[in-house]
Structure formats: structure tokens, C-alpha cells
Amino acid sequence: MKNVKFAKCVKCGKIYEATPNLTNCSCGGILDIIYDYDYIKSVLTKDKLAQRSDNSMWRYRELLPVEETTEAPPLRVGWSPLYEAGRLAAQLGIKKLYVKDDGVNPTASLKDRASSMAVAKAREAGAKVIACSSTGNAASSLAGNAAAAGLKTYIFVPSRAPKGKVAQLMTFGATVISVQGSYEDTFDLSKQAIDRWGWYNRNAAINLYLSEGKKTVGLEIMEQLNWVVPDYIAISVGDGCTIAGLWKGLKDLYAIGFIDHLPRLISAQASGCCPLNRAIETGEDWHPMEENTLADSIAVGVPRNADKALMAIRESNGLTVNVTDEEIMAAQKLLGRTCGVFGEPAGVTGTAGLKKLCEEGKISPDATVVSVVTGNGLKDVANAIAHCGDPISIPSDMDLLLKAFAENNIVVE
Numbered sequence: 001m002k003n004v005k006f007a008k009c010v011k012c013g014k015i016y017e018a019t020p021n022l023t024n025c026s027c028g029g030i031l032d033i034i035y036d037y038d039y040i041k042s043v044l045t046k047d048k049l050a051q052r053s054d055n056s057m058w059r060y061r062e063l064l065p066v067e068e069t070t071e072a073p074p075l076r077v078g079w080s081p082l083y084e085a086g087r088l089a090a091q092l093g094i095k096k097l098y099v100k101d102d103g104v105n106p107t108a109s110l111k112d113r114a115s116s117m118a119v120a121k122a123r124e125a126g127a128k129v130i131a132c133s134s135t136g137n138a139a140s141s142l143a144g145n146a147a148a149a150g151l152k153t154y155i156f157v158p159s160r161a162p163k164g165k166v167a168q169l170m171t172f173g174a175t176v177i178s179v180q181g182s183y184e185d186t187f188d189l190s191k192q193a194i195d196r197w198g199w200y201n202r203n204a205a206i207n208l209y210l211s212e213g214k215k216t217v218g219l220e221i222m223e224q225l226n227w228v229v230p231d232y233i234a235i236s237v238g239d240g241c242t243i244a245g246l247w248k249g250l251k252d253l254y255a256i257g258f259i260d261h262l263p264r265l266i267s268a269q270a271s272g273c274c275p276l277n278r279a280i281e282t283g284e285d286w287h288p289m290e291e292n293t294l295a296d297s298i299a300v301g302v303p304r305n306a307d308k309a310l311m312a313i314r315e316s317n318g319l320t321v322n323v324t325d326e327e328i329m330a331a332q333k334l335l336g337r338t339c340g341v342f343g344e345p346a347g348v349t350g351t352a353g354l355k356k357l358c359e360e361g362k363i364s365p366d367a368t369v370v371s372v373v374t375g376n377g378l379k380d381v382a383n384a385i386a387h388c389g390d391p392i393s394i395p396s397d398m399d400l401l402l403k404a405f406a407e408n409n410i411v412v413e
Contacts, residue, residue, distance in 0.1 A: 003040050004065050007031040007208060010307050018065060020125035023206045030307055031208040032248075033065045037255045046258060049223065055079040057113055057216035063252050065212050066120050073119040074148040075106040078216050082224040082370070088338040092358040096368040098230070099351070100221055101341050103376030107168060109297075109347070110217060110242060110374040111141035117213030118142060118202040119149045127200035128152060133190035135183055135238070136165035137297050137346075137375055142202050143172035154199060156190035158183050162296060162380045182291055184302045204241035205304025211241050215249030221370055222253055229259050231367040232319070234266035236349035236374055238298030240276055240309025243267055246372075247312035265318035266369075267309075268353025270295045270328065275302075276309050277320035286310070294325050294383055297346030297375060319362065321353035328352045329387040332377065342377035342384075350374070 007016045011029025016022055018033060025031055044062040052059045057078030061068075080102045089097035105112035115138070122130050130146050131154040132138055139155040146153045153174040157166065158181065169176045179186040187203065194201050204210045221233065233250075237243050243265060253259045269277045272292030279286035286306050291299040303309065313320065323331075328345050331352035335341045343351070351371045357363050377384055392408065394400040405412060 001065060001067055003035055003062055005034045005036050008034050010311065020121045021200075022208060023201060030205060030305060032308070033208060033212055035063070035252065035255075037252075041256045044256070046227065057116060057213065057220075060216055060219050063219065063249075064117070064216075065209055066117075067124060070120050070124055073116050073145055075112070075116065075145055077105055077112040077116040077145070079220060080104050080217075082221060083339060083341070085339045088334065091334075091338065092355060092363075093365055094358060094363055094367050094369060095365065098221075098225070098368075098370045099335070099339050099341055100217065100370055100372045101343075102217060102372060102374055103341070103343055103347060105141075107137075107141045107144040108376035108379060109137040109141055110214065110372070111137040112145060113213040113216050114138065114204060114210035114241070114245075115141040115145040115202065115213070117209050118200070118207065119145050119151065121207075121209045122151060122200040123149070125200060129154065129197075129199045130202050131155070131190060131194050131199040132202035133157070133183070133187040135296050135299055136161045137379065138202070138204065139174070139176075140165050140168035140172070143169045143174035147172040147174075154193065156186050156193070158186045160296060162382065164379050164381060183300055184288075187302075187304070203304070204239055211245035211248060211305070211308065214242050214245030215252070217372060218246045218249030219253065221372075222250070222259055225370075227259055229261055230263050230370050232264050232266050232354075232363065232369045234268060234350040234354040234369060234371045236295070236298050236346050236353075236372075237267045237269050237276055237309065238300040238346065239303045240305035242374065244305055244308035244312050247316060262316060265313055265316040266350065266353055266357065267313050267318055267320045268350045269320070269322050270298055270349060271322040271324045273299050273301055274322045276306060276313075277322055279306075279310060280313055280320045293328075295328055295345035295349055296380070297344065298349060319357060321357050323349060323352040323356055327356060329383065331355055332384065333388065335373065336377075341373055343373040344375040344377050344379040345383055347373045347375035347377070347379075
């Protein structure tokens with residue numbers, strides 16, 4: 001790979017050749033891809049990028065750690081819409097707000113970006129089987145992207161995983177193991193199985209290439225904004241891989257001169273499971289927490305990508321915010337009713353956090369913000385129905401319709 005120098009441990013600094021099967025450092029630290037930015041600047045310009053017709057994450061190949069001959073996986077991942085949300089910005093009291101809807105990806109979450117990269121690297125490694133543990137979205141994204149590429153998958157999920165996500169797994173033909181325990185228990189069993197049978201490892205904090213796929217959400221945001229940097233980018237945080245990837249992409253763009261400064265990140269976690277934000281807020285090392293939130297995709301009590309995530313928040317002079325399940329579900333309805341975007345609980349946690357920070361006066365009224373919705377609401381319809389209530393149910397009778405409108409204080413316009 002001409003654009004890649006090597007992989008480097010974020011903890012001890014040890015250097016490795018960036019081979020497809022590379023995982024963690026011998027010290028246990030997470031590895032990071034180090035690019036040759038001089039080479040990238042010599043082969044990639046804004047004009048060249050603008051002329052490309054490939055509206056997917058693979059339009060940024062010069063900034064991705066893949067061989068030049070590696071084919072992009074079959075599913076079209078990335079280039080999700082960035083909507084200007086004027087009505088919601090007015091409600092929040094800020095100058096400008098954009099909503100990045102990554103729920104439109106093939107399996108309906110941002111995790112498709114990581115899984116597309118996993119499939120590409122598995123092909124480079126000559127692997128026939130990919131495996132991972134997941135709270136739900138990483139699992140379904142891997143199963144779908146691998147199925148399209150003809151690869152077999154073994155997926156480990158905690159038993160609390162929503163039925164919608166498990167249904168995706170089964171439909172895509174994955175071998176699904178529902179683990180009776182926490183995400184930590186699920187991760188441990190998947191690691192043992194991967195080590196035993198030598199499957200290609202898609203676990204985000206083990207496979208350094210996955211955050212390189214996730215970083216494309218940041219590359220897209222900046223290109224869609226015509227390289228004008230927002231003040232903040234808000235995103236939900238679980239194991240830390242997504243916020244770390246977002247930051248890596250932004251730093252890449254800064255390093256090659258595509259943007260002239262960096263935005264601040266907003267790390268939004270559920271109050272019932274916020275080990276990374278708690279570490280930032282207390283100035284102490286992170287400690288495990290119970291996974292006490294309905295936002296299953298970010299219910300990670302033992303985050304596996306803590307080092308990179310904490311580094312991203314600190315380097316960006318970022319803000320942390322913890323929101324209750326009630327605040328998360330309120331944000332789901334708010335996004336739906338002002339933007340027409342249906343996000344799952346974890347997917348709208350960034351917006352919930354932004355709303356809370358605005359209410360607390362921590363975001364300037366002059367600010368421009370991007371809020372990333374990381375997953376589609378159809379992933380978890382049970383919680384949406386529970387918090388929105390039931391529809392009006394009546395026979396086909398106009399008198400009964402009028403009565404129902406009156407009882408529900410509905411004013412017909």
C-alpha cells in the first residue's frame with residue numbers, strides 16, 4: 001500500500017507492517033494506521049475527488065488502507081445524506097444544524113462502513129469466514145456485507161439484542177450465537193472461538209482497519225459541506241470505535257490540507273452506561289459500568305476502543321454529555337417530527353446530547369453543528385412504539401372519527 005507507512009501502537013509506540021491479519025500490539029494496545037500524507041497529497045486533490053461518480057465510501061481510496069487492486073465489496077456503503085435541519089436548529093436555538101442520516105446504509109447503520117472495510121481486508125487475507133461479537137448493528141452489518149461477498153459469518157450477540165437486528169442476521173444466513181450475559185461475556189466467547197478456529201476477526205477494537213472504514217463518515221461530512229468546518233460534530237458513543245474513526249478522518253483531511261482547522265467533538269453517552277464520558281469528566285481512568293440503557297447499540301460497559309476514543313475527545317477539546325433513556329426517546333420523536341429522520345435510540349443519542357447541551361447554554365447560538373444519526377429506527381420498533389403510544393383505532397364511521405378527534409384534542413386543519 002503506497003499510501004500507508006505502517007501501523008503504530010497508541011500505547012507503547014511499537015511499529016508493525018500493516019498486513020491484513022494484523023490485530024493488537026503485543027503490549028495489548030490498539031494499533032493505528034499511519035499514512036504517507038505527502039504521497040496522498042501528490043495523488044488526491046479536491047477537484048479530482050469532485051469529478052468522481054462513485055458515491056460510496058470507496059471514493060476515498062487514497063485515504064483508506066487497502067491495496068490498489070482490492071475490489072470494493074458489492075454493497076454500496078456510504079455517501080449518506082446530510083440534511084440541513086433549519087426547524088430543529090431554531091428549536092435548539094443555534095445558527096445552523098445538519099443531520100447526517102447513516103441509517104440509510106444497506107443494513108441501516110453506520111457500522112456498514114466498518115464491515116465493508118472488514119470484507120475488503122478479509123479478501124486480502126484470503127479468509128473465507130468472518131466473525132464478531134456485537135450488541136446488534138455491527139453484527140447485522142457484517143452478516144449483510146459478508147453475504148453479498150460470498151463469505152460465511154459467525155456472529156455472537158447478547159441475548160438482549162433487539163429482534164429486528166437478530167432477524168437481519170438470520171436472513172443474511174449468519175450462524176448466530178445468542179449469549180446469555182453481558183456484552184463483555186459475548187465478546188469473551190467470540191474471542192475464544194475466533195482464536196480456536198482462526199476466523200477473520202471483525203471485532204472493532206481488535207481489528208485496526210475498522211475505524212478506518214468508520215472514518216469515512218467524517219470525510220463525507222466535510223465534502224458535503226464543501227470543506228467548511230462546523231463548530232461541532234455530535235455522535236453517540238459506545239465502545240469508542242466510531243468517535244475515534246470520525247476523528248481520524250478529520251485529522252487526515254487536515255493533514256493533507258483539505259480543511260484548515262478541526263471541529264470539536266460532542267461525545268454523547270447514555271447515563272446508564274457512560275464509562276468513557278465519566279473518565280473525561282472525572283479525569284480518572286475509565287472503569288467498567290453496568291449496561292443499563294435501552295439504547296442497545298451503545299450499551300457497552302467495557303469499551304474496547306477506550307484509548308482512541310478518549311484521545312479523540314481530548315484532542316478535539318470536545319464536550320461530553322450523558323442523557324437518560326427518556327431524553328433519548330424524546331430526541332427520537334423530535335428528529336422524526338422536525339426532520340423526517342427515524343433513528344434508533346442509540347442512533348439519536350448524539351442529537352439528544354446536543355439538545356441537552358443547548359438547554360444548558362453550553363453551545364453558542366452562533367454555532368454550526370452536525371449531528372450524526374448512526375442507525376435507523378426500524379432496528380428497534382418496540383421502543384419507538386412504547387414511547388409514541390398507540391394509533392387511533394376505530395371502525396369505519398365518521399361519527400366515531402369525530403369523537404376520537406375530540407377525545408384526543410386533535411384540531412383538524
